[in-house]
Amino acid sequence: MTLHTIIPMELVFQGFDSDPEPTHEVKVNGIKMEVVPLAPGMGRIVRLLDCSLNDYLNPELSPGCIIHYGSLNG
Structure with a gap:
């Protein structure tokens, strides 16, 4: 993959190595979702x-x- 940008590499890859x-x-109300x-x-x-x-x-x-x-979580 090639990324052409004027943004410094430090900002593009900021947080890339950190744990999610x-x-x-x-x-909630019948909707299954992922939350932090x-x-x-x-x-x-x-x-x-x-x-x-919808x-x-x-x-x-x-x-x-x-x-x-x-x-409300299930």
Whole structure:
């Protein structure tokens, strides 16, 4: 792969060698998703795993959004 960019290599590969954040799979309102836990019952969405196609259009379920899953996870 060839990457043509004016961005310094240090910025392009920043964090490449670091360990990824631990994630958990949770189910909220019938939607299975992968989240990074931030606090008990709260996490940041990484990706949707099992949902309908219309759920991808919901801005509240986009990656990076904070979700409260508390006792709703399955």
